[in-house]
Amino acid sequence: MQRDLTRGGVTRTMLLFALPMIAGNLLQQLYNIVDTLIVGQFLGSNALAAVGSAYTLMTFLTSVLLGLCMGSGAVFSILYGAQRREHLRRCVFVAFVLIGAAAVVLNALVLAFLDPILWLMRVPQETLPLMREYLWAVFWGICATFVYNFFACLLRAVGNSGAPLVFLAVSAVVNIVLDLWFVVGLQGGVAGAAWATVIAQALSGAGLAVYAAVRARDLLPSRADCRWDWKAVRELGQYSALTCLQQSVMNFGILLVQGLVNSFGPAVMAAFAAAVKIDSFAYMPVQDFGNAFSTFVAQNHGAGRADRIRRGIRSAVACAVVFCAAVSAVVWVFARPLLCIFIQPHETEILEIGIQYLHIEGAFYWGIGCLFLLYGLFRAVEKPGMSVVLTVISLGSRVALAYLLSAIPAIGVAGIWWSVPIGWMLADITGLAAYRRFQKKAAKPA
Secondary structure (H helix, E strand, O other): OOHHHHHHOOOHHHHHHHHHHHHHHHHHHHHHHHHHHHHHHHHOOOHHHHHHHHHHHHHHHHHHHHHHHHHHHHHHHHOOOOOOOHHHHHHHHHHHHHHHHHHHHHHHHHOHHHHHHHHHOOOOOHHHHHHHHHHHHHHHHHHHHHHHHHHHHHHHHHHOHHHHHHHHHHHHHHHHHHHHHHHHOOOOOHHHHHHHHHHHHHHHHHHHHHHHHHHHHHHOOOOOHHOOOOHHHHHHHHHHHHHHHHHHHHHHHHHHHHHHOOOOOOOHHHHHHHHHHHHHHHHHHHHHHHHHHHHHHHHHHOOOOHHHHHEEEHHHHHHHHHHHHHHHHHHOOHHHHHHOOOOOOHHHHHHHHHHHHHHHHHHHHHHHHHHHHHHHHHHHHOOHHHHHHHHHHHHHHHHHHHHHHHHOHHHHOOHHHHHHHHHHHHHHHHHHHHHHHHHHHHHOOO
């Protein structure tokens, strides 16, 4: 169902639109969570470290495609809000061709340069063969990831956040069943977990594409729309390139931190792998709320509803802060039992490292919550470059501080954990100052 976000109550409209997105992304996290859980329980800590480190690399690579899809989705939302349907269909055609070509090229490159990539990540010898085995299989799902994310962003851009959830739910169940069958039943090792994920991703992508072709035909290009439109290329390029850069910078910074974590050995790698999964679940809802907020702002920006955007900002900040405070309390109190989902109770060294991570970073989820809202806001009001600036500040300071602080013997690996909230807060301060400056400029008479 397509939802017009320019009408109705502000808070209720945003929440109803956001809830399926939140549920969908939590299910998407299950792809790797299930891999991690089953691998950690049945294949041991070295396999857990390998799969966890592989997840960070996969997130970085797929962030290129996700950024392109999200940037295109912002254009789709603005055009939908402005009722420019013909141009919307042409943009859909151009975006699909460009992002599809990028997916094919990316897939070929990562398969060709897998070994140099692993060398750059400083993967320990104990986990190197397992990580290579997992990545070689899971990389074959990159194009399926593109198909799902493209159609999910298109449907969400016009207010339909329910359909992506349904297809993701089905594929999540398939992933769990295949994980147990391939890893436990067939003794397929880490490669079995990877192939289960690839098959589930392919099902969700194909299913959503068919749904869009049948139920959202008015959004898809007709034969007359399937022509190269350089105006569409420029519009999409402005948004998609910068959003892609923002996503890539963000995940490249995380990848650099992963390399530093790897240098501390398998115990820290395993703890980080498990803690990051808890992190993903903890602040994923507010990340998706930020994306829903971005669509809300984009549609209202296209429709010229500045008053509604201002009310939406106030409501979104209040919702995000309250949610993050509640999640921080839960993660702080239940850090050990949450980690024991992935780590055997007798692995006391790994558990203590993971608890330290969650107690430090988990206390500051409000920082990342506000940052996600700022990313979505600037993307929606045609200032995607500012999102890149905030990402560079957040991740740049995080990487620099992680390397500097962890090199101090008295701080050690805790320096990596402390660098994260510091980066969030620096970016939040910068984003708030930039938004106030933009408001003052907009208020000045022409």
